[in-house]
Amino acid sequence: MLDLNALTQAxxxxxxxxxxEMLEAFVASNPSGEEAxxxxxxxxxxxxxxxxxxxxxxxxxGDLIFAGELLTKSIDILRPVISGADSKKIGSIVVxxxxxxxxxxxxxxxxxxxxxxxxxxxxxxxxxxxxxxxxKVKEVKPQIVGMSGVLTLAIDSMKATVDALKEAGVRDNxxxxxxxxxxxxxxxxxxxxxxxxxxxxxxxxxxxxxVN
Amino acid sequence: MNSKxxxxxxxxxAENPEITEKQEKVMAPKIQTYEEMMFxxxxxxxx
Amino acid sequence: MTEMLALSQERxxxxxxxxxxxxxxxxxxxxMFAHEFAIQYAGQDLxxxxxxxxxLEPIFNKTCQDxxxxxxxxxxxxxxxxxxxxxxxxxxxxxxxxxxxxEVEGLAIEDYDAFIASPFDCIVExxxxxxxxxxxxxxxxxxxxxxxxxxxxxxxxxNVGRIYGNLIQNFGYGFVNLFSGFCEAPFDFLSDQLRGFKxxxxxxxxxxxxxxxxxxxxxxxxxxxxxxxxxxPYNATFxxxxxxxxxxxxxxxxxxxxxxxxxxxxxxxNGMRSFLFVEHDWMRxxxxxxxxxxxxxxxxxxxxxxLVKEKxxxxxxxxxxxxxxxxxxxxxxxxxxxxxxxxxxxxxGGRYFFSFDKVIITLDSANVxxxxxxxxxxxxxxxx
Numbered sequence: 001m002l003d004l005n006a007l008t009q010a011x012x013x014x015x016x017x018x019x020x021e022m023l024e025a026f027v028a029s030n031p032s033g034e035e036a037x038x039x040x041x042x043x044x045x046x047x048x049x050x051x052x053x054x055x056x057x058x059x060x061x062g063d064l065i066f067a068g069e070l071l072t073k074s075i076d077i078l079r080p081v082i083s084g085a086d087s088k089k090i091g092s093i094v095v096x097x098x099x100x101x102x103x104x105x106x107x108x109x110x111x112x113x114x115x116x117x118x119x120x121x122x123x124x125x126x127x128x129x130x131x132x133x134x135x136k137v138k139e140v141k142p143q144i145v146g147m148s149g150v151l152t153l154a155i156d157s158m159k160a161t162v163d164a165l166k167e168a169g170v171r172d173n174x175x176x177x178x179x180x181x182x183x184x185x186x187x188x189x190x191x192x193x194x195x196x197x198x199x200x201x202x203x204x205x206x207x208x209x210x211v212n
Numbered sequence: 213m214n215s216k217x218x219x220x221x222x223x224x225x226a227e228n229p230e231i232t233e234k235q236e237k238v239m240a241p242k243i244q245t246y247e248e249m250m251f252x253x254x255x256x257x258x259x
Numbered sequence: 260m261t262e263m264l265a266l267s268q269e270r271x272x273x274x275x276x277x278x279x280x281x282x283x284x285x286x287x288x289x290x291m292f293a294h295e296f297a298i299q300y301a302g303q304d305l306x307x308x309x310x311x312x313x314x315l316e317p318i319f320n321k322t323c324q325d326x327x328x329x330x331x332x333x334x335x336x337x338x339x340x341x342x343x344x345x346x347x348x349x350x351x352x353x354x355x356x357x358x359x360x361x362e363v364e365g366l367a368i369e370d371y372d373a374f375i376a377s378p379f380d381c382i383v384e385x386x387x388x389x390x391x392x393x394x395x396x397x398x399x400x401x402x403x404x405x406x407x408x409x410x411x412x413x414x415x416x417x418n419v420g421r422i423y424g425n426l427i428q429n430f431g432y433g434f435v436n437l438f439s440g441f442c443e444a445p446f447d448f449l450s451d452q453l454r455g456f457k458x459x460x461x462x463x464x465x466x467x468x469x470x471x472x473x474x475x476x477x478x479x480x481x482x483x484x485x486x487x488x489x490x491x492p493y494n495a496t497f498x499x500x501x502x503x504x505x506x507x508x509x510x511x512x513x514x515x516x517x518x519x520x521x522x523x524x525x526x527x528x529n530g531m532r533s534f535l536f537v538e539h540d541w542m543r544x545x546x547x548x549x550x551x552x553x554x555x556x557x558x559x560x561x562x563x564x565x566l567v568k569e570k571x572x573x574x575x576x577x578x579x580x581x582x583x584x585x586x587x588x589x590x591x592x593x594x595x596x597x598x599x600x601x602x603x604x605x606x607x608g609g610r611y612f613f614s615f616d617k618v619i620i621t622l623d624s625a626n627v628x629x630x631x632x633x634x635x636x637x638x639x640x641x642x643x
Contacts, residue, residue, distance in 0.1 A: 061505040065460035102359045105456050152623050153355055215379035253409055255484045258452050259443055
């Protein structure tokens with residue numbers, strides 16, 4: 001069984017070759033579902049280290065993107081030995097870039113980090129209409145909805161989305177977090193969201209706080 | 213500048229030795245201007 | 260006309276003084292509005308107005324009439340005609356009429372070697388067909404598409420240039436063009452349309468040797484691109500800086516800085532100073548910026564103006580820092596106070612022009628009354 005602390009550290013260090021070597025050896029050793037689950041946990045803890053290093057200005061956005069890629073690759077290697085039942089999710093979240101806006105880099109960073117933190121993520125992509133958000137919320141009943149936007153017009157789309165969720169009678173069952181360049185405290189109030197952030201790591205912490 | 217798709221005037225002249233000195237005076241500014249414009253357009257499409 | 264010419268000359272002198280390291284009569288004002296703002300301000304439809312370039316003249320007139328500036332305050336950098344003809348994947352008009360830039364990959368990872376061997380060949384052969392769907396076809400069709408697109412580009416940009424000339428004459432703007440040339444830092448060129456933000460972030464970790472070789476290979480092409488046919492020490496080549504704030508210091512030091520510095524120095528050798536739009540936060544890189552050739556123009560988005568003035572204010576020409584967001588949320592008084600604050604920090608000793616922290620792109624980015632008030636205040640009160 002591999003050294004979980006060493007794996008966590010390697011993920012935190014974004015040492016891809018070390019992580020891949022450890023995981024490939026682990027999978028080849030024919031582990032149990034329980035062992036595989038704890039390895040996934042070790043990877044997630046590594047991602048938490050990444051988040052901290054980002055907040056301490058040792059890692060930067062480029063590193064977060066690479067971390068997302070590393071985590072995806074890690075899960076791909078582990079996939080044959082992870083059974084669905086073992087991956088306990090702490091909650092679910094619907095994310096999307098709002099209508100009229102085609103930018104998604106920040107949203108993608110947030111989505112991969114919040115997935116690493118144990119959420120089931122439903123990513124609606126870009127240019128998402130209010131009704132598409134409503135339909136997904138009705139379908140999967142998430143705890144949280146995350147809206148992203150970079151253009152100033154995104155603020156209007158975010159407000160329209162919150163209004164649509166209210167009208168559909170689902171607003172009160174969820175928490176709403178908004179992210180992106182133009183989001184501020186004023187914008188958050190105007191839109192009717194529960195929280196706002198321009199920092200993915202901070203956003204993840206907020207979401208974790210809501211489901212605990 | 214190493215490229216199949218951009219020539220300096222010297223390179224163009226080397227490929228077109230029939231151009232006389234008299235012709236060069238009137239041709240070069242025009243032909244090279246179009247070469248530079250095309251270069252500028254292509255680079256603009258990449259930024 | 261003579262009155263306007265005299266005004267132009269007076270304003271030109273302000274900027275020449277900055278460049279010649281003399282203290283100008285007053286702090287010059289460089290307001291910048293994108294054509295999208297101008298169209299919205301004139302109450303026109305974005306989805307239509309960008310197709311009729313002649314119609315941009317009365318639209319620009321309105322912005323020029325109402326907002327003070329010492330240099331031409333309007334620009335149309337991208338127009339939809341040629342992007343549409345080319346089937347652009349990287350510049351797409353949203354339903355609102357804004358040309359937006361979705362993430363694209365113009366350079367596949369397997370094409371790094373071809374790019375390193377000959378960047379321009381690789382751009383023509385491999386990158387353009389990936390960015391522009393109508394070029395991803397047989398050679399005959401491709402030739403026709405290129406011909407039409409180039410004609411549209413030349414017509415529209417030529418027309419826009421003609422309009423700029425009229426505006427400069429009619430409104431008496433200074434004869435200094437900070438957008439006389441345009442290029443990018445080699446790392447940004449490799450990132451923006453070629454590898455994309457996500458891919459380059461991964462490349463920096465996985466294939467840094469290739470990234471290094473690629474930025475080296477493209478540097479002479481950036482210098483060439485940024486050198487206009489008529490270099491002048493009183494104009495500048497515009498270079499927007501993108502990726503540096505998202506990199507770790509050691510990656511910046513190895514992969515971004517050396518070729519960027521060489522590009523600025525290469526432009527200088529060709530007779531052009533650089534006008535850097537220092538986007539996002541470069542505070543950890545100020546000592547690097549201090550190494551650039553004397554008299555580089557730098558407009559800052561974020562940061563500490565005191566520190567910038569201290570480290571760079573003697574050698575370089577500084578602008579920016581004024582948050583456009585304050586124009587939207589602040590009172591008129593708060594907006595003017597902010598201008599006073601920045602002028603007090605940045606103006607002493609000269610080498611400073613007043614500008615906002617970014618180009619104003621949309622009508623809803625800023626309260627129009629506040630914007631006018633701030634520009635008028637600086638024009639009338641920032642005397643040396």
